[in-house]
Amino acid sequence: MARKTGLSIATISKFLNGGHVLGPNRSAIEDAIQELGYRVNEAARGLKTNRTLTVGVLIPRLENIFCTSIVAHVENILNQSGYGTIICDYQENPKLEREKLEFLVNKNVDALLYMPLYGEASAVEAILKQEIPVILLDRPIAGLSCDMVLVDNLNASYRAIEELVVRGHRQIGVISGPTSIFTAQERFKGYRRVLEDYAVEFDESLVKYGDYQIDSGFRLMTEFLHQNPRPTAVFVSNYEMTLGAVMAINEAQVKVPTELSLIGFDNLQMAKVVKPTLAIVVQPMELIGETSATLLLKRLRGDREGFPAMFRLKTEFLHGDSITGPSRTP
Amino acid sequence: MARKTGLSIATISKFLNGGHVLGPNRSAIEDAIQELGYRVNEAARGLKTNRTLTVGVLIPRLENIFCTSIVAHVENILNQSGYGTIICDYQENPKLEREKLEFLVNKNVDALLYMPLYGEASAVEAILKQEIPVILLDRPIAGLSCDMVLVDNLNASYRAIEELVVRGHRQIGVISGPTSIFTAQERFKGYRRVLEDYAVEFDESLVKYGDYQIDSGFRLMTEFLHQNPRPTAVFVSNYEMTLGAVMAINEAQVKVPTELSLIGFDNLQMAKVVKPTLAIVVQPMELIGETSATLLLKRLRGDREGFPAMFRLKTEFLHGDSITGPSRTP
DNA sequence: TTGTAGGCGTTATCAA
DNA sequence: TTGATAACGCCTACAA
Numbered sequence: 001m002a003r004k005t006g007l008s009i010a011t012i013s014k015f016l017n018g019g020h021v022l023g024p025n026r027s028a029i030e031d032a033i034q035e036l037g038y039r040v041n042e043a044a045r046g047l048k049t050n051r052t053l054t055v056g057v058l059i060p061r062l063e064n065i066f067c068t069s070i071v072a073h074v075e076n077i078l079n080q081s082g083y084g085t086i087i088c089d090y091q092e093n094p095k096l097e098r099e100k101l102e103f104l105v106n107k108n109v110d111a112l113l114y115m116p117l118y119g120e121a122s123a124v125e126a127i128l129k130q131e132i133p134v135i136l137l138d139r140p141i142a143g144l145s146c147d148m149v150l151v152d153n154l155n156a157s158y159r160a161i162e163e164l165v166v167r168g169h170r171q172i173g174v175i176s177g178p179t180s181i182f183t184a185q186e187r188f189k190g191y192r193r194v195l196e197d198y199a200v201e202f203d204e205s206l207v208k209y210g211d212y213q214i215d216s217g218f219r220l221m222t223e224f225l226h227q228n229p230r231p232t233a234v235f236v237s238n239y240e241m242t243l244g245a246v247m248a249i250n251e252a253q254v255k256v257p258t259e260l261s262l263i264g265f266d267n268l269q270m271a272k273v274v275k276p277t278l279a280i281v282v283q284p285m286e287l288i289g290e291t292s293a294t295l296l297l298k299r300l301r302g303d304r305e306g307f308p309a310m311f312r313l314k315t316e317f318l319h320g321d322s323i324t325g326p327s328r329t330p
Numbered sequence: 331m332a333r334k335t336g337l338s339i340a341t342i343s344k345f346l347n348g349g350h351v352l353g354p355n356r357s358a359i360e361d362a363i364q365e366l367g368y369r370v371n372e373a374a375r376g377l378k379t380n381r382t383l384t385v386g387v388l389i390p391r392l393e394n395i396f397c398t399s400i401v402a403h404v405e406n407i408l409n410q411s412g413y414g415t416i417i418c419d420y421q422e423n424p425k426l427e428r429e430k431l432e433f434l435v436n437k438n439v440d441a442l443l444y445m446p447l448y449g450e451a452s453a454v455e456a457i458l459k460q461e462i463p464v465i466l467l468d469r470p471i472a473g474l475s476c477d478m479v480l481v482d483n484l485n486a487s488y489r490a491i492e493e494l495v496v497r498g499h500r501q502i503g504v505i506s507g508p509t510s511i512f513t514a515q516e517r518f519k520g521y522r523r524v525l526e527d528y529a530v531e532f533d534e535s536l537v538k539y540g541d542y543q544i545d546s547g548f549r550l551m552t553e554f555l556h557q558n559p560r561p562t563a564v565f566v567s568n569y570e571m572t573l574g575a576v577m578a579i580n581e582a583q584v585k586v587p588t589e590l591s592l593i594g595f596d597n598l599q600m601a602k603v604v605k606p607t608l609a610i611v612v613q614p615m616e617l618i619g620e621t622s623a624t625l626l627l628k629r630l631r632g633d634r635e636g637f638p639a640m641f642r643l644k645t646e647f648l649h650g651d652s653i654t655g656p657s658r659t660p
Numbered sequence: 661t662t663g664t665a666g667g668c669g670t671t672a673t674c675a676a
Numbered sequence: 677t678t679g680a681t682a683a684c685g686c687c688t689a690c691a692a
Contacts, residue, residue, distance in 0.1 A: 047687095126367065
């Protein structure tokens with residue numbers, strides 16, 4: 001490259017970084033770039049500058065639309081600011097979770113967006129100590145002081161369950177997520193709190209724990225439908241399980257909402273399209289992405305104001321035709 | 331690090347790469363690693379060795395479960411061989427597609443797995459020229475000689491449509507994908523070929539073009555249901571649109587298969603769970619991932635045997651209760 | 661505006 | 677087995 005143009009490496013470097021060079025030299029360089037198919041070696045540049053203009057994104061599972069939907073919005077914003085993203089998933093595997101976290105740090109990312117599952121505080125603290133900003137997505141890590149963007153899961157389910165109680169339901173089933181997952185715990189707390197606030201007795205048999213996948217939504221809803229007495233309403237606490245639950249209801253030919261009231265979770269698109277239209281809790285994926293990306297850019301600028309920042313974004317309750325009062329007295 | 335142990339950096343480097351060092355030195359280094367929280371700088375290493383042990387993965391859209399499902403399987407295999415993956419999506423945006431491709435190459439990935447949409451042959455050729463193996467996923471690029479792992483889309487839909495024709499259907503609707511996408515073209519060709527082979531007249535009004543999203547599946551199926559004459563059977567050519575189509579059918583309370591036979595696409599999980607069980611074409615996501623990862627590892631070993639290799643993986647047709655003969659004569 | 665020279669953290673070569 | 681040293685490709689004073 002230097003030989004080709006007869007210029008020094010320094011001059012070329014300047015040109016590459018937007019410095020001024022004389023017209024003829026300028027075009028000589030441009031020609032050489034074309035001919036030689038030259039491209040800067042980001043590794044070398046990163047080695048020197050200690051910046052890669054890249055942020056790492058670590059999520060539990062690629063096939064989970066909640067995760068990827070957030071990531072898509074994050075990417076949008078970061079790209080606009082010249083940052084690229086390296087996305088990794090750990091397939092909800094604790095060992096992989098550690099390894100991928102390490103992998104990203106070793107890739108010299110400038111910052112990290114991390115949706116943890118089994119995450120350990122010490123691992124993240126080690127990263128923060130290296131001056132690499134980390135933002136936790138959707139779930140905190142116990143004992144860790146760190147920026148995070150969460151959803152108000154408790155009030156999300158509170159609002160949904162309250163809707164059912166107000167309409168007279170007393171036997172409200174809930175298809176909960178794994179107790180190991182923070183969001184599932186919170187959503188379940190919301191359920192408990194409504195019962196408490198409205199003095200409705202808690203009945204263990206009305207709680208079923210799934211794994212946030214379609215299958216378990218189908219299976220657990222089927223169980224509810226065959227249960228005696230059958231709950232008059234069911235709240236399903238994530239998207240995949242909602243999908244399964246709806247299918248179980250179709251299969252059993254149970255009429256919604258006359259025989260059973262139903263509230264689902266996430267995915268507006270599906271709720272509008274199903275019949276009857278589904279009442280759902282909608283998480284603000286776009287806002288989560290936007291909020292975390294914006295906060296990340298701020299940290300990247302070296303602005304540590306308000307650390308550790310915690311956002312708790314509100315969900316929205318969407319009315320639908322899938323709920324009404326109970327059809328029979330308990 | 332060198333100061334801390336009193337050894338030379340050369341010795342330390344050897345240790346890090348599995349070379350033999352004397353016992354006391356060995357433990358001195360290990361201690362220092364702990365204390366200083368030392369980790370190798372992959373950028374520097376990559377600069378020197380020209381290998382990053384990382385492969386780039388570029389897909390059209392993160393929210394597409396077909397893409398992510400393949401990627402998940404790919405990751406599994408590559409991880410086992412010590413390779414990490416950098417996943418990027420381009421949101422089906424031609425400009426982003428170019429940029430992200432460049433981004434990955436600039437990250438010095440050792441190889442590339444690429445599911446193209448608007449991809450240009452010249453861009454990929456430039457990469458291949460740099461000795462970076464590229465494997466095309468699911469779709470070829472016109473005029474490009476390159477390893478690829480495809481699905482036999484034509485026979486996939488042929489098999490499905492044939493099933494309908496054999497049962498006596500003559501008015502078979504098809505909800506096709508965007509004509510710009512290779513797989514959609516192929517699947518449509520399969521439809522045409524069956525009609526030809528069985529001397530069934532082609533009727534333009536029985537073809538509707540969606541965008542591979544839930545919405546359009548819902549909308550186009552609704553159109554079919556209100557169409558006069560209504561097709562006696564409909565084939566939906568991808569998963570998202572199948573989901574929408576099923577919902578449209580539920581909403582219209584059309585009985586399957588008595589009033590309408592239906593064949594969907596992908597996602598076994600859903601097909602089993604819907605009622606009546608759905609006949610579907612299943613793509614071998616796991617095999618696609620496995621095949622491409624294995625081929626990639628081979629290329630990474632420097633083995634160029636059979637280049638350009640082309641795999642055309644077979645889909646499976648899964649019988650379900652959603653098809654029967656036509657209920658009325660055309 | 662351009663060139664010189666030193667250094668970023670590794671690995672590889674060659675002596676010791 | 678160890679150490680000194682020269683790259684790897686780039687950036688950045690500083691000097692010309």
